[in-house]
Amino acid sequence: MKKGLANALTICRIALSVALLIPAAFSPAFFAIYALAGVTDMLDGYVARRTGTESDLGARLDSVADLALVVVCLAKILPAIAVPMWLWIWVGAIALVKVVNAVSGLVVEKRLVMPHTTANKVAGLVVFLVPFAMPLVGVTIPAIIACTIATFAAVQEGHLIRTGKAESSA
Numbered sequence: 001m002k003k004g005l006a007n008a009l010t011i012c013r014i015a016l017s018v019a020l021l022i023p024a025a026f027s028p029a030f031f032a033i034y035a036l037a038g039v040t041d042m043l044d045g046y047v048a049r050r051t052g053t054e055s056d057l058g059a060r061l062d063s064v065a066d067l068a069l070v071v072v073c074l075a076k077i078l079p080a081i082a083v084p085m086w087l088w089i090w091v092g093a094i095a096l097v098k099v100v101n102a103v104s105g106l107v108v109e110k111r112l113v114m115p116h117t118t119a120n121k122v123a124g125l126v127v128f129l130v131p132f133a134m135p136l137v138g139v140t141i142p143a144i145i146a147c148t149i150a151t152f153a154a155v156q157e158g159h160l161i162r163t164g165k166a167e168s169s170a
Helices: 002-019 028-051 056-080 085-109 118-137 140-162
Strands: none
Touching: 002 028, 002 056, 028 056, 028 118, 056 118, 085 140, 118 140
16 A cells, blocks of 8 residues: 555545536635645645655646646636736746746757755745635735746746756756
8 A cells, every 4th residue: 555655645636636627616615625636746746755655647647636626727717717817928027937947958958857946846836825814815916826836846946947956946
C-alpha cells in the first residue's frame, strides 16, 4: 500500500474534482469537497517524497489532477461571480508569462521545466484560498493578493528557467 498511497491521493483529487460538479458553487458541500481536494494536493507529493515512491507517472498524474481541479473550479465559480475586466487582463498576463516560461524551458533545457519554487507554492496556496475568501470580502481583495503573488512567482520562475537555475529552486 505504501507504494501506491501517493498516486491514490492524486486519483482521489481527480474524483473529488469531478464531484465538485454536483454542488452549487460556494455551498457548504462545494467547500467541503474543495477542501478535501486541496488536502490531497498538499499530501500526495509529501507522501511520495517521505515514502521514496516519487515517479514520473506520479508527477504526470499530479499535473492531470491539478488541471482537472482548476478547470472544474473555473467552470463552477466563474458563472457565479462578476469578474472585472482588469482582473481578466491581469490573469491573462500571468498566463502569458507562464506560457513564455514553458517555451523558454523547452528551448533552454530541451524539456518541460516547471520549477516548484517557494513563490510558486505560496501562489498556489493563496489562489486555492481565494474561493473561501470571496463570499466574505468579494472578488477584488483576494484577486489582488493572489495576482500579486502569482505575478512575482511567474516572473521569478522565468528568471530561473532562463538562467538555468530552475532545478536548484525546488
